[in-house]
Amino acid sequence: MSSAVLSHPRAPQETATLTLSYAQAAALALSEAMEADRNVIAMGEDLGRGGVFGQYRSADGQALVERFGPDRIIDTPISESTIMGAGVGMALAGLRPVVELRVADFALCAIDELVNQAAKNRFMFGGQGRVPLVARLPIGIWTASAAQHSQSFEAWFAHIPGLIVVAPATPADNYGLLHAALASGDPVVFMEHKELWSLQGPVTPGPQQHVPLGKARCVRAGSDITLVSWSKQVHAVTQAAESLATLGVSAEVIDLRTIWPWDQQAVLASAERTGRMLVVHEAIQAAGFGGEIAATVAEHTSARVARLGAPRIPVGYAQSLENESRIGADKVVAAALALLKR
Incomplete structure (x- = not known):
């Protein structure tokens, strides 16, 4: 690593609102952080060509390596444990690495470095070491990618x-939350959905759109039922809420945004007010994080609760099999109406 990595930080400049894809928004946040702090680097497979999903390529099509050079946008061998191990070492040495693992499924090859080294170092050594590392682990069903490229491991x-x-x-939250993750000082598992990369939306560069970790977003206000979700399922849940409105049901939609820490205060307040809470996620329902949310709401409010997730099956390659694992708006509407009848 060159000595230039250790120069002084420079604050990002605010600009007008842009229309960016989910991938471009993340690339913008990373490039701003790299401009502001020379200790921020990125490493992983295919970063030199802009990333397998274009998430290391700016809105004008330029790969970030062309702007920051190969000492800071680092192409690595195909070895997830090596990539993560190097990232942990860099973080302990004072850098702020972004570790790209292509898809969350492949992160299992780096689980020891992430779970036993990065996560525990601060506690095992009395805070003498910190691991300010961001691990980008794209999650979720990726059309026709089958069982080993379509998993959601946020509960793990x-x-x-x-x-x-x-x-x-x-896109706005991908921009704002990546900034927050890079600034946190602790290891962050940053889980972007594989089928959201092309999603377009408004992004206003600058600190005003940085999103605090642990703060949910109320997507839609409602009074009859609370629908809680995150990642791509937020869009299915929002569509379901619109369908429920045509049936006379007022559904409040909460996008959790951060799985841990999660915004218990926002969820509990909404569930207590509406009296019913349905948590929806793409991950397999059995042992999914929806169970944690449902249990917490049941323990602290009088609301009736339910959860909706995928069946405990591998994601199939055939479209008909893949659809069995998808949780669309129709399934959300049916689960919400069933809960309203209880």
Whole structure:
């Protein structure tokens, strides 16, 4: 690593609102952070060509390596444990690495470095070491990609003390939450959905759109039922809320945004007010994070609760099999109406 990595930070400049894709929004946040702090670097496979999803390519099409050079946008061998191990070492040495693992499924090859090293270092050594690392782990069903490229593991990482877990649903939140993750000082599992990369939306560069970790977003106000979700499922849930409105049901939609820490105050207040709460996620329902939310709401409010997730099956390659694992708006509407009848 060149000595230039250690120069003084420079604050990002505010600009007008832009229309960016989910991928471009993340690339913008990363490039701003790299401009502001020379200790921020990125490493992983295919970063030199802009990333496998274009998430390391700016809105004008330029790969970030052309702007920051190969010492800071680092192409690595195909070895997830090596990539993560190097990132942990860099973080302990004072850098702020973004570790790209292509898809969350492949992160299992780096699980020891992330779960036993990055997550626990601060606690095992009395705070003498910090691991300000962001692990980008794209999650979710990726059309026709089958069982080993379509999984959602947010509940696994939420279970690990020392890890922050983030799952943005919009370009604006991908921009704002990535800034927050890079500034957190602790290891962050940053889970972007594989089928959101092309989603377009408004992004206003600058600190005013940085999103605090652990703060949910109320997407739609309602009074009859609370619908809680995150990542791509927020869009299915919002569509379901619109369908429910035609049936005379007022549904409040909450985008959790951060899985850990999650915004208990916002969810509990909404559930207490509406009296019913349905949590929806693309991940398999059994042992999913929706169970944690449902249990917390049941323990602290009088609301009736339910959860909706995928069946406990591998995601199939055939479209008909893949659809069995998808949770669309129709399934959300049916689950919400069933809960309203209880």
